[in-house]
Structure formats: structure tokens, C-alpha cells
Amino acid sequence: xxxxRTLRSALIACALxxxxxxxxxxxxxxxxxxxxxxxxxxxxxxxxxxxxxxxIQMGGDLASVILGTAPLVQDAAKQRYVxxxxxxxxxxxxxxxxxxxxxxxxxxxxxxxxxxxGYVLITRGMFDRMRTESELAGVLAHEISHxxxxxxxxxxxxxxxxxxxxxxxxxxGGAGGGLAGQFKTxxxxxxxxxxxxxxxxxxxxxxxxxxxxxxxxxxxxPYGLVGVLQxxxxxxxxKGFALMNKTHPLPVDRIDRLDRAMGTKLDGVTNVVxxxxxxxxxxxxxxxxxxxxxxxxxxxxxxx
Amino acid sequence: MRRIVAILLAAILLCRVTSAExxxxxxxxxxxxxxxxxxxxxxxSGPLTANQPVTILxxxxxWANVEAGxxxxxxxxxxxxxxxGPAGAARPGGARPSGGNPMSLLQTGSSGxxxxxxxxxxxEEDIQNATPDYAELELLGTLAVSADDARATATKANLxxxxxxxxxxxxSRK
Numbered sequence: 252x253x254x255x256r257t258l259r260s261a262l263i264a265c266a267l268x269x270x271x272x273x274x275x276x277x278x279x280x281x282x283x284x285x286x287x288x289x290x291x292x293x294x295x296x297x298x299x300x301x302x303x304x305x306x307i308q309m310g311g312d313l314a315s316v317i318l319g320t321a322p323l324v325q326d327a328a329k330q331r332y333v334x335x336x337x338x339x340x341x342x343x344x345x346x347x348x349x350x351x352x353x354x355x356x357x358x359x360x361x362x363x364x365x366x367x368x369g370y371v372l373i374t375r376g377m378f379d380r381m382r383t384e385s386e387l388a389g390v391l392a393h394e395i396s397h398x399x400x401x402x403x404x405x406x407x408x409x410x411x412x413x414x415x416x417x418x419x420x421x422x423x424g425g426a427g428g429g430l431a432g433q434f435k436t437x438x439x440x441x442x443x444x445x446x447x448x449x450x451x452x453x454x455x456x457x458x459x460x461x462x463x464x465x466x467x468x469x470x471x472x473p474y475g476l477v478g479v480l481q482x483x484x485x486x487x488x489x490k491g492f493a494l495m496n497k498t499h500p501l502p503v504d505r506i507d508r509l510d511r512a513m514g515t516k517l518d519g520v521t522n523v524v525x526x527x528x529x530x531x532x533x534x535x536x537x538x539x540x541x542x543x544x545x546x547x548x549x550x551x552x553x554x555x
Numbered sequence: 556m557r558r559i560v561a562i563l564l565a566a567i568l569l570c571r572v573t574s575a576e577x578x579x580x581x582x583x584x585x586x587x588x589x590x591x592x593x594x595x596x597x598x599x600s601g602p603l604t605a606n607q608p609v610t611i612l613x614x615x616x617x618w619a620n621v622e623a624g625x626x627x628x629x630x631x632x633x634x635x636x637x638x639x640g641p642a643g644a645a646r647p648g649g650a651r652p653s654g655g656n657p658m659s660l661l662q663t664g665s666s667g668x669x670x671x672x673x674x675x676x677x678x679e680e681d682i683q684n685a686t687p688d689y690a691e692l693e694l695l696g697t698l699a700v701s702a703d704d705a706r707a708t709a710t711k712a713n714l715x716x717x718x719x720x721x722x723x724x725x726x727s728r729k
Contacts, residue, residue: 314695315687320677322691323698330698338705343716352699360676370695374677382614439687447679460722470714472616477632481581485637494678503584503636510633511725515595518617522715525616529712 301404303368305423307350310368312435313403313442314352317364317372321356324375329355332533336384337371337391343468344392344461346399353391361483362495364446365394367403376491380482381534383526385466389476392469393462400461402454403445410441449498456500456508463513472523473513480506579611580638581621589628593618600628608638 323330330353337353349369361376371394373387381387397403421431422438449455459480463473484502486492499505583603590597593615601624603609609621609630618629675681 311692312687315689315692316682316685318691318695319685319688320681321675322688323694327698331700334698334700335705335708338700338702339709339714342702342705347702350699352695354695354698356677358675358677360678362677443682443685446682456724460724464719464721467719468717470709470716473719474614474616474632478614481632481635481637485640487639491676494682497679506584506633506636507728508724510631511728512722513633514725515617516722517719518595520717520719522717523616524712524714525614527712 301367301401303349306401306404307368308423309407309438310366310370310403312438313366313446314370314372316439316442317356317366317446318354321358321374324355324357324378326355328536329378329533332530333373333378333387333391336388337395340388340392340465340469340471341369341395343465344395344399349398351395360491360494361486363390363394365397365403366442367398367401369398371395371398379534380479382478382482383472383475384530385472385475385523385525386478387475387530388466388469388471389462389473389479392465393458393476395465396458396461397450397454400454400457402450402458405454406445406448406450407438407441410444411437447494447498452500456505459505459509460512463509463517467517467520467523470523472525473517473520475525477506477509480509580640581609581611581619581635582638583607583609583623583630584634584636587630587634589621589623589626589630591628593620593629597629601626603630603634609635611635 333353333355334351338351341347341349341351346369351369351371353371353373355378356372356374358374359376360374361380363371363373363377365371371391373390373394377390378387381390419434421428422434424431459476463476466475467473480502483492483495483499484506487496583605586605587603589600589603591600592598603623607623609623611619611621612627613620614632617631617633619632619635621628621630621635623630
């Protein structure tokens with residue numbers, strides 16, 4: 252069983268890193284595995300074979316990067332709210348059983364991120380601009396779609412090509428040590444590049460299209476996401492939207508693609524809400540720590 | 556008593572939302588018709604031209620009630636963008652950011668790293684220089700809820716589940 256798992260990890264590593272030459276030089280006995288992997292499946296297919304535990308582990312490391320730039324908003328009510336809504340939406344996706352985790356991170360900038368394995372982070376700037384709960388549902392469902400479709404693995408692949416091959420096995424096996432550390436460093440750097448450059452543009456359009464369906468399945472107006480895209484369309488040069496704009500297709504193009512895909516197809520889905528009183532109350536509640544005020548000491552953080 | 560206050564407060568807040576939404580300025584994406592009602596086969600109230608400015612009065616699902624060229628009617632939300640302008644202006648519930656000093660930063664004693672005070676942005680450089688924060692990751696894990704919790708909350712909110720097929724890309728207009 253362990254041997255099988257190791258073999259599988261090695262195959263995944265080969266597929267992920269796609270560096271047969273260097274691999275053979277570094278690990279002479281691994282060449283056969285690579286050939287095997289290549290013979291059985293094409294590279295793209297093999298990537299889909301990354302197991303859930305591997306995805307979750309990678310997702311955790313990548314989530315830590317975003318959390319390293321902006322910590323979680325210290326507002327338990329809001330965090331619980333997005334977790335309940337987010338999981339409810341994810342239950343209507345094709346991967347309902349991932350250990351989904353949602354969080355609002357403390358920055359004025361408008362953005363949302365997701366990581367392999369079920370991590371979704373939305374910025375406070377984005378959260379604060381939601382007109383209705385169906386808009387929030389639209390954003391979360393878009394991010395959920397990236398996770399479901401494994402778009403991150405696709406984006407990470409290129410960057411990881413240059414990193415140490417054997418490390419993936421140690422990284423996944425929890426062995427720690429030099430190779431695992433090398434892979435983790437490579438993964439974190441690749442993740443940073445991914446969050447700075449964005450995912451494949453087509454993956455964004457696809458996630459929009461899947462997201463509106465997930466929202467509608469969960470009882471929300473599928474047009475919530477359209478409202479968000481309109482908000483984005485108003486701010487082409489706004490600094491708070493800079494990274495979001497750089498990493499996504501133009502909001503107007505996204506609206507256009509959604510119009511082509513949606514047309515009036517979802518008009519028959521009338522059992523949906525645009526907003527909930529609970530969200531109105533939550534959004535308008537005074538913030539626990541007003542912006543500009545000195546932040547409360549962070550939990551679990553040593554001082555000096 | 557407390558309940559009445561809460562209801563009044565909610566009513567006031569809802570009014571604020573409505574009035575703030577009324578301030579949204581939009582642009583028509585594609586030429587088409589302004590309709591008398593939010594239905595595809597509704598009577599035509601007038602023509603709409605591409606890039607025509609409109610004032611968005613109300614959103615209702617696929618439709619927006621707009622004022623265009625002195626006429627009021629309905630248009631698909633997918634045929635609207637917002638007029639470029641201050642991003643925060645459109646937000647419901649009134650004024651946005653501006654509060655807080657963007658320069659207010661705090662040095663942590665432990666790492667010497669500059670951390671946010673809640674008014675910081677998140678740009679490429681911030682991500683490039685990020686140190687993974689595993690304490691926050693652990694905290695994130697504690698925030699997760701169970702599927703039963705999520706289902707119970709949705710049931711309480713009276714959310715209805717729908718059967719909806721995934722969409723294909725649709726036809727290109729070109």
C-alpha cells in the first residue's frame with residue numbers, strides 16, 4: 252500500500268514537473284516510471300490524477316501565502332457567514348466533499364483567491380462592495396469553480412517545471428528534509444507567480460459560467476455575479492482594483508461571454524433570492540475594529 | 556421594543572440601499588430595446604444605442620430598471636456596464652474607503668515586517684514579498700463549518716435548491 256502510494260506520488264511528480272532529462276540525472280531509477288507514466292497517459296491527463304490529499308496540502312501552503320499578505324478579518328460573525336454560504340454553494344458543485352474553507356482577508360483591495368483542495372479567500376474590499384448576498388454567492392461560486400476544475404494545477408505546472416523533482420514525493424509523504432523543502436519553496440514561488448499573473452483567461456470565463464449555475468442551484472440569483480462584474484467595470488484605473496484587473500479578462504468581456512452563454516436560459520429558474528435580511532444586517536453592522544484604528548493584538552502572535 | 560427598533564433600523568438600511576443604488580450610472584453595451592416590463596416579449600418603450608448612458612434605478616434578477624433618454628424601462632443586466640468612475644461610488648450604503656490613512660503602518664516587534672492595519676492594499680509586490688503565515692492558516696481551519704450547519708442555515712433562510720444544467724459557451728456574436 253505504501254509502496255503503491257509512493258509509486259503514485261512519483262508518477263504524479265513526473266507528470267507535474269515534466270522534466271525527464273534532469274530527473275534521470277538526479278534519480279537514475281525513475282526513468283522507467285516516467286516512461287510508464289508517459290505511455291499510460293498524456294501529461295495533461297496525469298495532472299488530473301493528483302489526489303485530493305496532495306491538492307489539500309498544496310492548497311494550504313498557497314493559502315498561507317495570501318494570508319501572509321493579508322490576515323483574516325477579525326470578525327467571527329462575518330467569517331462564519333461566508334463559511335456557511337460558501338459550503339452551501341460548494342455542496343452544489345461537483346466536489347461537495349472537499350474540506351472547504353472560506354475566509355475574508357483584511358485588505359481594502361478588491362479581489363478573491365482560491366487554492367487547490369477547497370480554499371477560498373475574499374478580500375474585505377470585495378466583501379464591502381457586495382450589493383446583495385447573491386453577488387457574494389456569485390464571487391464565491393466563481394472561486395469554487397476554479398477549485399472544482401483544478402485550474403490552479405494547470406497554472407502551477409509551468410512554473411514548477413524548473414523545480415526539484417524528487418521533492419514532491421517527500422513533500423507529500425510528509426518526510427520533510429531537503430527535497431520536500433525544495434519542492435515547497437518551488438511551490439510557494441510558483442504560487443506567488445500564479446497570484447500575481449492570474450490563471451488562464453479562458454479558465455476565468457469558464458469559472459464565470461460554472462459559477463452562475465452553482466449559485467442558481469443553491470437558490471441564489473445567477474445574476475449576482477453580473478452585478479459584481481458591473482462594479483468591476485466601473486473601476487478600470489482604480490488602484491484598489493489593480494491586481495484584480497491585471498489577473499482577469501476585462502469585466503466587459505466577461506459580461507459579454509456570460510451573456511452569450513446565459514442568454515435567457517436561466518430566466519426559468521425563479522426559485523432564487525437576490526438578497527437575505529441576514530446579509531443586509533451583517534453588512535451594515537458596525538465593524539468590530541474600525542478601519543484606521545489601531546488593530547487589536549493578533550491572537551496567537553507573540554509580541555517582541 | 557428591541558424588535559421594533561431592529562425592524563425600523565432594517566427599514567432605514569434598506570432605504571439607504573435603494574437610494575444609493577439609484578445613483579448608479581450605467582452604459583448600454585449593445586444596441587437594443589428599452590422594454591416596458593421585465594419580460595423578453597414586453598412592449599418596447601424606446602430604442603437603446605450602444606454606449607448610451609442610463610441611470611440604474613433598480614435591479615431585479617436578469618433585469619434592471621433604468622432611466623434612459625428621459626424614458627424609464629427595463630433592460631437586461633447583461634447589457635449594462637457601469638460608467639467608469641470612482642469605484643467606491645457605486646457601493647450601496649453610502650461612502651466607501653477614503654476613511655483611514657493609507658500610510659498608517661505598523662512594525663511588528665518580532666519580525667520587523669510591516670503588517671496591515673486594515674487600510675493596506677494587496678499588490679504584486681506584497682504577494683512577491685509574502686511570508687507564508689501558517690498561524691493564520693490554522694485559524695482559517697477553525698472557521699470552517701460542517702455540511703449540516705450549512706444545510707441548516709440554508710433551510711432556515713428558506714433557500715430553494717434548483718436543478719440547473721451547466722452552460723455551454725454559446726454562440727459567438729462575430
